[in-house]
Amino acid sequence: MAETARRRRDPEARRLAIVTAAAELITEIGVDALTHRLVAARAEVPLGATTQYFATLDDLRAAALQLLVEHVDAQMAVVRDTLATQGVSPATLAGLLHANLGDSRALQADRAVVTAAVHDPRLRALARHWSDELVTSLMPTYGEERSRAAAVFIDGTLWHAQIHEHPLPLTTLQHALAAILETPVSAASASPTLPD
Numbered sequence: 001m002a003e004t005a006r007r008r009r010d011p012e013a014r015r016l017a018i019v020t021a022a023a024e025l026i027t028e029i030g031v032d033a034l035t036h037r038l039v040a041a042r043a044e045v046p047l048g049a050t051t052q053y054f055a056t057l058d059d060l061r062a063a064a065l066q067l068l069v070e071h072v073d074a075q076m077a078v079v080r081d082t083l084a085t086q087g088v089s090p091a092t093l094a095g096l097l098h099a100n101l102g103d104s105r106a107l108q109a110d111r112a113v114v115t116a117a118v119h120d121p122r123l124r125a126l127a128r129h130w131s132d133e134l135v136t137s138l139m140p141t142y143g144e145e146r147s148r149a150a151a152v153f154i155d156g157t158l159w160h161a162q163i164h165e166h167p168l169p170l171t172t173l174q175h176a177l178a179a180i181l182e183t184p185v186s187a188a189s190a191s192p193t194l195p196d
Contacts, residue, residue: 022064101167
């Protein structure tokens with residue numbers, strides 16, 4: 001009750017509560033099922049409060065998806081810091097990915113953004129943001145082609161975890177990322193044989 005009273009006196013806190021509720025609902029029921037009524041109930045605010053802060057449902061959806069993207073950005077900052085301290089290696093990437101697969105809430109939030117982007121072209125840049133950031137982080141070590149291939153594999157792994165009871169084991173992630181990112185010395189140093 002005290003929290004509700006505080007939000008009533010603090011418009012920014014109320015707005016944040018509404019956006020947070022919308023973001024939570026998007027991860028649970030999908031972006032298309034979102035309604036002002038559901039958001040108001042989750043945020044514990046009057047129905048009119050949602051339209052006071054967001055004139056349209058599209059505005060509310062966009063704010064909620066932006067909040068989810070900010071959450072993904074925070075995760076990406078952790079990835080960058082870990083790669084900087086532990087090294088940009090398949091083993092480090094696999095460890096980060098495996099830990100992420102264990103966070104079902106974060107996983108659902110990430111996939112909700114991507115799913116929404118399939119149906120709404122305006123959201124595609126937001127949905128690509130994490131992959132693009134990962135590619136940028138890997139490129140100095142592995143080049144663009146391998147970095148993009150690793151990002152696509154990681155994206156597929158996230159989808160896999162959404163529809164299977166158990167995520168891929170750490171060793172599978174390590175072996176797959178090593179196969180994508182590392183080239184055997186003999187293959188890298190071999191010169192093509194030119195016909196006489």
